[in-house]
Amino acid sequence: MFKENIKLRLTATFLICFLFFLQLNAQRWDVPADKKSKNSYIKFDGNTAKEGEAIFTKNCKSCHGDLGKSNGIKTMNPAPPDLSQALTQELTDGELFYILNTGRNAMPSFKNTLSEEERWKAISFIRSFNNKYVQVLSKTDPTKSKLVKINCVFDSLSNKLKLNIIANEKTGVIPLKDAEVSLFVTRYFGKLQIEKTIRTNADGIAIFNFPKDLPGDKTGNVDVAIKVSDELYGEIESVNKFNIGIPTDKLGLTQNRAIWNILKKAPWWIIITYTSIVLTVGAFLLYIIFSLLKIRKLGEN
Amino acid sequence: MLDQSKFDKITSDLLKPIRINHSFMVWMGFLGVSLIVCLYAYSVQLDKGMVVTGLRDYVSWGMYISNFVFFVATSLIGMLISAVLGLSGEKWASPLARIAEIIALAFAAVAGLVIISDMGRPERLINVFLYGRIQSPILWDVTVVTFYVLISALFLYVPLIPDLKICYDKMNQLPAYKRNIYKVLSLNWIGSPEQIKIIKQSTRILAILIIPVALAIHTVTSWLFASTTRVGWDSSIFGPYFVTGAFVSGSAAVIIAMFFYRNNFKLQDYITEKHFDKMGKLLVLVSLIYLYFTLNEYMVPGYKMKKFDAMHIHALFTGTHALLFWSVQIFGLVLPIVLLLFKKMRKPLPMLVVALFVICGAWLKRYIIVIPTQEHPFLPIQNVPMNFKIYTPSLTESLISLAPIILVLIIITILSKVVPIIPVHETIEHLEETK
Numbered sequence: 008m009f010k011e012n013i014k015l016r017l018t019a020t021f022l023i024c025f026l027f028f029l030q031l032n033a034q035r036w037d038v039p040a041d042k043k044s045k046n047s048y049i050k051f052d053g054n055t056a057k058e059g060e061a062i063f064t065k066n067c068k069s070c071h072g073d074l075g076k077s078n079g080i081k082t083m084n085p086a087p088p089d090l091s092q093a094l095t096q097e098l099t100d101g102e103l104f105y106i107l108n109t110g111r112n113a114m115p116s117f118k119n120t121l122s123e124e125e126r127w128k129a130i131s132f133i134r135s136f137n138n139k140y141v142q143v144l145s146k147t148d149p150t151k152s153k154l155v156k157i158n159c160v161f162d163s164l165s166n167k168l169k170l171n172i173i174a175n176e177k178t179g180v181i182p183l184k185d186a187e188v189s190l191f192v193t194r195y196f197g198k199l200q201i202e203k204t205i206r207t208n209a210d211g212i213a214i215f216n217f218p219k220d221l222p223g224d225k226t227g228n229v230d231v232a233i234k235v236s237d238e239l240y241g242e243i244e245s246v247n248k249f250n251i252g253i254p255t256d257k258l259g260l261t262q263n264r265a266i267w268n269i270l271k272k273a274p275w276w277i278i279i280t281y282t283s284i285v286l287t288v289g290a291f292l293l294y295i296i297f298s299l300l301k302i303r304k305l306g307e308n
Numbered sequence: 309m310l311d312q313s314k315f316d317k318i319t320s321d322l323l324k325p326i327r328i329n330h331s332f333m334v335w336m337g338f339l340g341v342s343l344i345v346c347l348y349a350y351s352v353q354l355d356k357g358m359v360v361t362g363l364r365d366y367v368s369w370g371m372y373i374s375n376f377v378f379f380v381a382t383s384l385i386g387m388l389i390s391a392v393l394g395l396s397g398e399k400w401a402s403p404l405a406r407i408a409e410i411i412a413l414a415f416a417a418v419a420g421l422v423i424i425s426d427m428g429r430p431e432r433l434i435n436v437f438l439y440g441r442i443q444s445p446i447l448w449d450v451t452v453v454t455f456y457v458l459i460s461a462l463f464l465y466v467p468l469i470p471d472l473k474i475c476y477d478k479m480n481q482l483p484a485y486k487r488n489i490y491k492v493l494s495l496n497w498i499g500s501p502e503q504i505k506i507i508k509q510s511t512r513i514l515a516i517l518i519i520p521v522a523l524a525i526h527t528v529t530s531w532l533f534a535s536t537t538r539v540g541w542d543s544s545i546f547g548p549y550f551v552t553g554a555f556v557s558g559s560a561a562v563i564i565a566m567f568f569y570r571n572n573f574k575l576q577d578y579i580t581e582k583h584f585d586k587m588g589k590l591l592v593l594v595s596l597i598y599l600y601f602t603l604n605e606y607m608v609p610g611y612k613m614k615k616f617d618a619m620h621i622h623a624l625f626t627g628t629h630a631l632l633f634w635s636v637q638i639f640g641l642v643l644p645i646v647l648l649l650f651k652k653m654r655k656p657l658p659m660l661v662v663a664l665f666v667i668c669g670a671w672l673k674r675y676i677i678v679i680p681t682q683e684h685p686f687l688p689i690q691n692v693p694m695n696f697k698i699y700t701p702s703l704t705e706s707l708i709s710l711a712p713i714i715l716v717l718i719i720i721t722i723l724s725k726v727v728p729i730i731p732v733h734e735t736i737e738h739l740e741e742t743k
Contacts, residue, residue, distance in 0.1 A: 273441065273443050284524075288517065302497070306496020
């Protein structure tokens with residue numbers, strides 16, 4: 008009996024330790040080796056840190072709090088760490104960049120909401136809290152992205168958007184192969200991604216199936232944003248207008264009479280109810296005042 | 309002949325308080341000095357801005373708005389006593405009608421000022437009239453408060469006309485200019501049958517008109533809260549809940565006023581123990597209705613405990629506001645009901661004590677309705693200083709909140725020193741009828 012109990016306890020202890028280990032592990036980020044070694048092509052300095060602070064305040068502070076003050080939201084699980092602390096500073100720039108790109112649990116991905124430049128500037132701000140930090144610059148030449156040209160052709164029969172991505176090098180036209188391509192359309196509150204991110208083939212071509220029921224503006228125009236990310240050429244974004252949406256002409260929320268509209272566009276039922284109540288009560292009051300005047304007149308005689 | 313002497317006694321008894329005596333000067337002096345101190349606090353607020361109050365981004369409606377709701381609430385008693393009881397033929401209430409009307413007028417008139425104290429830029433009030441949207445309950449509130457003040461003033465004035473004539477006739481000791489004011493205001497009253505008919509008809513119209521307007525004023529005040537989706541305010545019974553609560557605080561105010569008028573103006577023959585007994589029963593009735601609504605207001609969300617409702621209800625029942633919440637319910641509502649069920653408690657002095665508890669409870673109850681809700685917004689409060697999270701009224705704010713109460717006391721005191729607090733004409737008329 009006693010022996011069994013010991014066994015049980017040992018098993019339980021082991022199990023708890025194992026679960027604890029799993030839990031610890033779950034809090035680490037699994038960053039692929041190639042992403043880990045990625046570096047910024049922007050040189051971090053006071054200016055980039057300052058610009059990064061503005062980006063941080065707008066996008067990160069609401070959960071992570073002020074850097075150095077450890078005042079992030081403690082009730083979240085896992086709690087967002089103070090990014091000025093060792094836990095974060097020990098990570099490589101590539102790891103930080105990867106975390107920003109992918110997000111996890113409550114932390115969203117910033118890949119599509121912030122440009123690559125903005126993401127690196129946010130990291131620059133985080134690094135400004137670390138005196139020991141020495142930056143390793145990426146060999147990517149940011150000017151190279153200007154050589155890239157994106158050609159789009161829309162095939163209305165198959166509803167496919169064909170992208171041909173090339174770089175106009177001095178030596179001639181080179182197709183960007185194996186570059187990441189994402190397609191978005193601009194909506195009211197941000198960008199809507201169309202299909203998944205794909206890679207270009209050996210000829211620098213990527214093909215997207217465009218949905219047939221996407222609402223466009225009055226004439227069916229849709230703003231299509233193409234984002235290309237290449238190891239060598241960096242990040243390139245281009246926005247084009249295509250007449251490939253369904254023409255939509257919905258009345259704006261403030262065009263009709265509504266409770267939330269201005270006085271001139273108040274709903275009729277409120278105008279009628281309010282006015283008739285005010286007039287009725289006002290009429291009674293006038294009648295009373297008239298009666299009082301009559302009393303005075305009667306007394307004169 | 310005996311009757312005539314009786315009438316003379318009534319007239320002299322009821323007109324006697326209309327004079328300026330030593331205690332009036334002391335009382336007004338005290339109120340005046342207190343008001344000046346409070347106005348100084350207000351000048352500080354005008355100079356430095358709303359930062360001198362405890363109001364911050366999250367709790368942006370504090371003591372001032374609680375005060376406003378309390379004032380509007382208390383003013384509703386005029387409608388209950390003068391109109392509802394009057395129209396339903398409850399003769400016992402007629403000597404109290406004028407007291408109730410004076411309280412109603414004073415509280416309603418000052419309620420508008422209370423709102424202004426909550427404005428950092430009071431000169432912008434004009435924008436409500438210039439650019440107000442009739443879709444907004446705020447504009448409805450401004451409209452009904454204005455109407456209610458006008459109707460209350462007329463409802464006080466119209467039945468007063470015969471009494472003003474009596475004042476003019478009997479108060480020979482007054483300086484000529486004061487008597488002339490009575491003369492002008494009495495509108496050539498001679499008591500002719502036509503005049504009496506018009507007065508009766510006008511009083512009746514006002515009594516009927518004031519009922520929907522009074523209901524509207526407090527229902528609209530409740531809609532200022534209930535037309536939002538905030539937890540604790542998003543309630544479909546807020547209109548009747550506010551109206552019944554209003555009768556509780558108003559009845560308590562009338563009882564307190566009755567006690568002081570009875571003792572200071574020596575009106576023991578006119579405000580009798582019977583009146584206190586009846587008012588005690590009325591207070592129990594309105595409190596029971598209010599208790600019923602309170603039960604509904606907390607029981608229904610408390611049973612379901614939806615995520616955000618639960619946060620709010622926990623804060624009230626067991627959290628930071630629990631002490632206040634339970635004190636208000638027990639000392640301001642439940643105990644008064646139980647105590648006033650005993651006939652012995654429905655005597656002037658015990659009732660004064662109970663009424664004071666009820667009226668303090670009523671004020672704090674408004675505080676509980678207005679503030680805790682704002683401490684639990686739907687989006688979590690983050691990265692703000694401590695005083696943004698928990699509202700603590702500042703001293704300046706408290707003094708400014710005190711000013712309207714002093715102002716109401718000044719208005720009531722002055723009115724009760726210039727007009728007979730018990731209707732003379734009606735009392736005589738009533739005596740003739742019952743002869």
